[in-house]
Amino acid sequence: MFNDASTEEIELAMNAAWTAFHAYRKLPLKRRADFMRAIAIELENCGDTLIQTAMTETNLPEARLRGEKARTIFQLNSYAAACEKGEWLGVSIDTAVRDKVPPKPDIRKMLVPVGPVVVFGASNFPFAYSTAGGDTACAFAAGCPVIVKAHPAHIQTSQMVAEAILIAADKCQMPKGIFAHIHGASFETGKTLVTHLYTKAVGFTGSYGGGKQLFDWGNQRKEPIPVFAEMGSVNPVFLLPEKLKTSATEIAQQYAGSITLGVGQFCTNPGLIIGIESEALQLFIQELGAAIQKVIPAPMLHPGIAAAYTKNKANALQQEAVQLVAASAIAVKENEGTPTVASATGETFLNNPVLHQEVFGPYSLVIRCKDMAEMIEVAQQLEGQLTSTLMATDTDITSNEVLVEAVKNICGRFILNSVPTGVEVCLSMHHGGPFPACTDSRFTSVGADGIKRFARPIAFQNWGNQLLPDELKNENPLAIWRTVNNELTKAVV
């Protein structure tokens, strides 16, 4: 329906983005924020057609898509507010001390945009992590033009959103080239974009294979660039003994819901549940199995994802000493994924790396450890995770410090007595985590701090007040929080 962009089309888009960068980065924060709010309005204006197109392309239900669209609009508006507020700029001012030996010069620091950002849309979030999603919003807030590579699984949806962005850009008199929308199902399109001279950063949400490839391309360039890839994880859940003893049934119910929410197609889906062999754990497994059997299968995002789920799950279940606990008793239709839970001992898990891999879909593996020492070993052996969860009483926590610290050390978000699915959009959210959950654990892809992925500090030394950007002027005309001679203040200098 849309042809892959030619090399010439990509070249044109990148050149336009580079030109736009020089104009856009000079615009005041308020102009950037107004542009983001205008995109939110245009998205709203797309109305039901957009939802229906997305339903057709992704198999996601209407309510979910309406919720996701609202979330996308919230992201744009809340990141716009953060952009305008300017705290993310990390402004710091050290005034001159002329009688120091040698004299201390006046130095003032703030973040500036890195340059054009290439964003790869996610298959599982056609709105919130695609064309006008979190990465795009963060890049615009940072002062960077955006080139979106549309996800082939929802190109019509992506095209409609892209048109909304272009209308907003036009209404806000943004520089031409501030946004481009590139179609391309091929490997080459992605590579051309990531390796282009004018691309200065990349945002990606998706599989490990895809993200790692972009990361490698980014690093192998003559001028390496930061590639922020959020690549998902198995999101381990640790059931601590005292908590499990009192709440096995309740946790089983809660997790049957979390495992199968959105047909398991969330990067925060709990793919691994770890307990210690006991009657309570048996009860938990039994109740979880019973609940999973009742879950009604639903279509997955696209045939490729459904096929991969079936294949990866089969592979996991075929591993030695892995037992099927239960699967949904309801027959699946085309493109649907059967909710499934399996189980294995701690020893089996520790000795088989295949079981550490994510099975993207409504699947979870329960690990039965022989004791706390083995549970700690499992935690220590796990790779980096977006989230880790403890189901625990206060006593469980205070009396198992080694486990708690080991679990904390591998994750970006550390949850207590809840489920990892559901990622709140707020400043305190961290959606990232040690590799392979993402390629740079120091940054988040959810929340306004995600803006910092696409900005770098610059220090102005010895500039006269009248020549400085407003953010750094003595008068503090933007009334932002700044660190002046090591003290946070909104005061004038």
Added chain:
Amino acid sequence: MFNDASTEEIELAMNAAWTAFHAYRKLPLKRRADFMRAIAIELENCGDTLIQTAMTETNLPEARLRGEKARTIFQLNSYAAACEKGEWLGVSIDTAVRDKVPPKPDIRKMLVPVGPVVVFGASNFPFAYSTAGGDTACAFAAGCPVIVKAHPAHIQTSQMVAEAILIAADKCQMPKGIFAHIHGASFETGKTLVTHLYTKAVGFTGSYGGGKQLFDWGNQRKEPIPVFAEMGSVNPVFLLPEKLKTSATEIAQQYAGSITLGVGQFCTNPGLIIGIESEALQLFIQELGAAIQKVIPAPMLHPGIAAAYTKNKANALQQEAVQLVAASAIAVKENEGTPTVASATGETFLNNPVLHQEVFGPYSLVIRCKDMAEMIEVAQQLEGQLTSTLMATDTDITSNEVLVEAVKNICGRFILNSVPTGVEVCLSMHHGGPFPACTDSRFTSVGADGIKRFARPIAFQNWGNQLLPDELKNENPLAIWRTVNNELTKAVV
């Protein structure tokens, strides 16, 4: 004198660091800060022997080394103060909103250390960017154990500083393994350290070749790790027309000093000076040449650096259409570098990438552009730089916006009417810049914000107040600035 560390010794050090990490990261900020201050005291206690050892090993003069030692002590103390103050933790709290649909959970975010950090000492800063230098101080502040690879050019100095750190660690009852000192002149020692499973970040100051190699090793690991390499640059200085017209002689004097300061062995040495053909530029070149002729040569850090300077300078001077302006008229002794200035047209420079490369030492190339358009082209073609400098009147700045923006876009520190040599240690300093000045332009290696290189955020979701770290507790027992529901405050929650 010291043998290269064996694989077994490195393995022991890394295992000890990993064990220490689990204890050290739980220590309160105050304990970390006390440890850093104790190192400063032990460095002071090393007394004159340390200075004399460094003089023998580096050829640097006593006054410079005393100054650098004082700077190193200042770094340790000021980063300790910043560590304790806790603003760098970026604490953010979003309290629960139970009646939201779905309910908003309580989420609280702060930075936590990444793990053991390998630090490579710099040849040109035996104290401030070596064993107990900026990278080590930042890593300790972040909560990370440190493994220093001693620079082969000053191993005795490094050994003495390492012993001071170990005494401080002992006095402060730090976990065993918090610090290790590894000798090794070979390629393999560095590679073993960077690729070790327990190494979680790398700090480096030195050449492009060395830094890029570490960066590649870091990225090629199964679990890639951040490698922060500060690799120097040519630090272009742009002479704008109006300023040059009135101040050619004065600027020439100022820059003769900056080019030859410390025998040109600073990463911020001005290696490129760009002006527009005019009588004023001719006067500037003539005066700079006259001043350079009078500079007394001095010994460089070690024979390797002196040999490289002679070779790289000869190569630059042999390039087509490059003219020697002047060299020191005083004969050089062994290991000394002759202060030298050359000149070429803008066209010559634009067409010869060799002239864009740093010649580490007391050398600078003056570029004579035919007009402002060509000066802009030079700025646009330059690679990433630690610093860029404008020598300009206010009118020069306001009437040459395209140039100013182009120059700003390539640098980490943007200086007006001063010299790039001399890097103030303060929070507002940014010592970094786009590649190839350093491997990640989003971080600094000077100033307390350098701590953030070695830390990552973690979000606690749904934790009870009593179980949270002190930094995140409602009562704010550490009295740090925190963003609570999007507002900066020191108040209790």
